[in-house]
Amino acid sequence: MxxxxxxxxxxxxxxxxxxxxxxxxxxxxxxLRDLGLAAKRVNVEVNKAGLVDILGDAGSINVQGEDVKKLxxxxxxxxxxxxxxxxxxxxxxxxxxxxxxxxxxxISNNAKYVVMFDPLDGSGNIDVNISIGTIFSxxxxxxxxxxxxxxxxxxxxxxxxxxxxxxxxxxxxxLVYATRRGVNGFTLDPSIGxxxxxxxxxxxxxxxxxxxxxxxxxxxxDPAVREYINTCQKKDKLNGGxxxxxxxxxxxxxxxxSLIKGGIFMYPGTVDKPNGKLRLCYExxxxxxxxxxxxxxxxxxxxPILDVEVTELxxxxxxxxxxxxxxxxLDYYLTK
Numbered sequence: 525m526x527x528x529x530x531x532x533x534x535x536x537x538x539x540x541x542x543x544x545x546x547x548x549x550x551x552x553x554x555x556l557r558d559l560g561l562a563a564k565r566v567n568v569e570v571n572k573a574g575l576v577d578i579l580g581d582a583g584s585i586n587v588q589g590e591d592v593k594k595l596x597x598x599x600x601x602x603x604x605x606x607x608x609x610x611x612x613x614x615x616x617x618x619x620x621x622x623x624x625x626x627x628x629x630x631i632s633n634n635a636k637y638v639v640m641f642d643p644l645d646g647s648g649n650i651d652v653n654i655s656i657g658t659i660f661s662x663x664x665x666x667x668x669x670x671x672x673x674x675x676x677x678x679x680x681x682x683x684x685x686x687x688x689x690x691x692x693x694x695x696x697x698x699l700v701y702a703t704r705r706g707v708n709g710f711t712l713d714p715s716i717g718x719x720x721x722x723x724x725x726x727x728x729x730x731x732x733x734x735x736x737x738x739x740x741x742x743x744x745x746d747p748a749v750r751e752y753i754n755t756c757q758k759k760d761k762l763n764g765g766x767x768x769x770x771x772x773x774x775x776x777x778x779x780x781x782s783l784i785k786g787g788i789f790m791y792p793g794t795v796d797k798p799n800g801k802l803r804l805c806y807e808x809x810x811x812x813x814x815x816x817x818x819x820x821x822x823x824x825x826x827x828p829i830l831d832v833e834v835t836e837l838x839x840x841x842x843x844x845x846x847x848x849x850x851x852x853x854l855d856y857y858l859t860k
Contacts, residue, residue, distance in 0.1 A: 534719040555612035562606040563691040566599045570693040599643035614673035619806040628672045642806040646774025655694035657776025661810040662687040682809030682830035702817040728820040732786025732847040736778040744794035752857040788846030800842040808843045821851040
C-alpha cells in the first residue's frame with residue numbers, strides 16, 4: 525500500500541502555519557484544533573443519529589422561536605465544553621442560547637479570542653438524512669485581557685473576524701476554515717480519526733451556473749430579486765447559461781457547493797420578514813468572510829455583509845453570497 529506522506533492533518537497544518545510566523549502565539553491554531561475536536565465528536569453522533577434516541581425535537585424552543593432538535597442540543601454542548609476546556613477562548617455566543625457565555629476563570633480571562641457559532645445549521649433536515657453543518661467565527665476580543673470578556677467583544681462587525689469556518693456532515697465530513705492568509709478544506713479520514721488537508725488554497729470560481737434560492741417565497745421577494753431570478757431561468761448557451769436551480773435547505777451545503785463549484789446563494793428578505801431569516805453573526809458574517817477570502821462576494825443586497833453594523837447577538841439580515849461575476853450581475857438588478 526502506498527502512503528501519501530505529503531497529506532497534512534489539521535494539527536500538522538496549523539503547526540506548520542505557526543512555524544511560518546514565529547511571532548504568533550499559537551492561540552488561534554490551538555482554537556482551530558479545538559473546533560476540529562468538537563466537530564469529530566458531533567460527527568460521531570450525526571452518523572449514528574438514526575440508531576439512537578437523538579433524532580427529533582428536544583421539546584423546547586430556541587431564542588429564534590424554532591423547535592430545538594436533540595442533536596442541536598448535543599452539538600451546542602460539545603462545542604461549548606471543548607472551547608471552555610481549551611486555553612484560547614474567553615467566551616462564546618451560540619445561535620441556540622439567549623446570551624453569551626463568559627468563561628470566567630484565570631486562563632480564559634487571558635485568552636485573546638471569542639467564538640460565535642451555529643452548532644447545527646440545517647437541523648430541520650436531520651430526520652431525513654440530508655447534509656447539515658456547523659458554522660463558526662472567531663474574533664479578537666476588544667475588552668481588557670485579564671478580565672472576563674464582554675458583550676462588546678461579540679458585537680463587532682464581520683470585517684473584524686480573524687477566522688471563520690464551517691463543517692459539513694455529509695457523504696464525507698469536511699471542515700473548511702478561512703483566515704486572512706486564505707481558505708483551506710480538510711476531509712475527515714475515519715480510519716485514523718483525523719481531518720486531512722484535501723482542498724488547499726480554495727478559490728471560488730468567478731463564474732458559475734447554479735443559483736440557490738427558495739422559490740416557494742418568490743412572490744414575497746422584492747421585485748428586483750424576482751427579476752434576477754427570472755433572468756437566471758432564461759439563461760441559455762448564448763448568454764452565459766444555462767443556469768440550474770439547486771436548493772437543499774441546508775445553508776452550509778448550499779454555500780459549500782457555491783464555494784467549490786461556483787454559484788450564488790440567496791436568502792432575501794420577504795414582504796412579511798424584510799430582514800430575512802438568517803442570523804448575521806452566526807451565519808452571514810462567517811460565510812461572508814470565507815467567501816471574500818476565497819475571491820467571492822457577499823452582501824445584504826445593499827452593502828458588503830461584513831460592513832453591516834452589528835447591534836444585537838441574534839440580528840437577522842438578508843443575504844446574498846457567491847461567485848464574483850454572478851454577484852455583480854445580481855447587483856445590477858438590485859441597484860438599477
